Amino acid sequence: MSSIRFADTGRFPNDTIDGETVLIDVEKGHLFLFTGIGPQIWQRLGSGVTPDNLVDEVASRYGERAAAPTRTFLEALEGAEMLRSDAPSAQSPAPAISWPSAFVVPALEQYDQIADIISMDPIHEVDSSKGWPHRHEERR
């Protein structure tokens, strides 16, 4: 994990409520929740960082015991397709990150109710630029 990775804030818009970050996958409808220092890690990924450097950063702040859970969390983000190699096009200025004083294991929770509904009756994309509607090759 040595290449720079960015939070895919275009596909995963988010909001923070009571210190926990809620995200929604605009393509598939999965709802995610970050707990622990997950919100701060997501914020840090907004401006791009290599996972190795981010793990080192967290370990230097909270101690070596924070390294393994942080790496596990980053792997979970990769698995959920939340990271990308280029910066999202519509980037807003990154706010200052407010790291908590004590380490709390970052975790990713996933909820599939909306995604399940979408997968039962998928939304089809059509190319309306040629006049509405013209059938577009449906995405598989």
Place this chain on the structure above:
Amino acid sequence: MTTGVDSSFVVRIAGRPLAVCGGGELAAIRPALTGIIEQAETVCPSAPVLRINAAPEPSSVLPWSLLSTGSHRGRGGSLAVIRRGPSSVEQYQPGPDPLLLLDASPAALASGDLRAQPAHYALAAWLSSRTLQMVHAGAVARNGRGVLFIGVGGRGKTTTALACARAGCQFLGDDLCVVEAGDPGRSVPPMVHGVYSTAKLNADSLRRLEAGDWPILGVTPSGKAAVALPDAITFSRSAQLVAIVAVKAGDDGPLLPRRVSPRAAIQLLSSTALPIASGSGSPRDWLSTASALIREVPAYELGLGWDLERVTSAIIELLLPPAGAP
């Protein structure tokens, strides 16, 4: 159904006016919109307009016959929802002069789903923004204070909303309502808005609510009766949203409403996201509205039983103004 002389009326949803235009087929959808009609007869303006057309089999003619059944989204936010058996095509075309269209066969115009909630895909798309969403939820209000009932289908939203309405609350919806985030910085409270003055009842609820003599508008494919509200129930267009209640049908209730954490509340609100599943709204906008509501409005879970009197007492308790409020 006959298409005839153009006629129209104006409705207002969440403060936004919309002209509804069509011919004789307007009679089929008018009962559902009775509560939000603002002007009975008017000249059909250019925009924004919801146009209703009767057609033999609208989804079987070009270009719609090329598209599969379901939701189709185009660039720029256009939406078409194709239904077959019975046949209908619903469209939303955004822009400075947004256009909402519903082409429906006579069978579709007679069906319970369309009679209870006409053009809800197009309306949801028209209304959708970062602070406003049509959601899959019921709602009632008392003295201008509203409660939103959430939960997946079959959990008791309709029965709870109608039981409260029979107990003196105003009805804003049993299945689809519009929620609007507030603006705490300007002391603007979150709101819930009603759209349809109808309900869809299964046989059990029909019996328990003693609703056998309510006007039946049609029957849904799942066998529910689409009913118009009886005179004894009052419809409300808008109320301040003061509580969100996730209802849960069961034999143990009713329990007291149990406050849930913001984290649990956002999960429970997933059940309201049907419009985004149909392409009528964007997930980004839904999340923005839902998050704002969670910050501003307390959420509860409530187990339900068939002692409807106790259920309504619990809800009315939530609608009381806080002690010391004017």
